Amino acid sequence: MAYRDRSSKEKSGGFDYCIMEVRLRKKNAPADAREDSRIMVVDSHWDTLRFVQDNMEECVGNIVKLKRLQVKDQKRVVEDSSALFRDSLEPLVDALAQTKGYGVMDKLSASLKKALLLMVMTRYQSDWDKACQVLGISREKLDTELKLCGVAR
Structure with missing residues (x-):
């Protein structure tokens, strides 16, 4: 396990982490197009902040990939839940019909x-x-x- 000593002088402020807001909008979208805002938590040391600034396109690309995965997972969960719900309701309707x-x-x-x-x-x-x-x-x-x-x- 490695450890790198970082003194407080290397930080951009008094906190260990910064929050960055990333606003996503499709390329070539009109100026009034809806934006999707995401929050990114970043280590507040200057070298980390410079790295994020220099590699912002890759960071945004990773955020977009994560967003796509979340949408796919959410759709799958809803479909799985509705099928489970439907299968679970069928016996309830049968029981109601009898009682x-x-x-x-x-x-x-x-x-x-x-x-x-x-x-x-x-x-x-x-x-x-x-x-x-x-x-x-x-x-x-x-x-x-x-x-x-x-x-x-």
């Missing part, structure tokens, strides 16, 4: 309500009577829930 799940809608979060409503309405081809029977709610309650969740009737 006429009284009071179930009141205990669910808004996102779960919406997913459940969509699944039930799809399964029963928008048959309100059947959906109400399965969910254990009245037509008025179903109408209210559909409106609250923003599901088109």
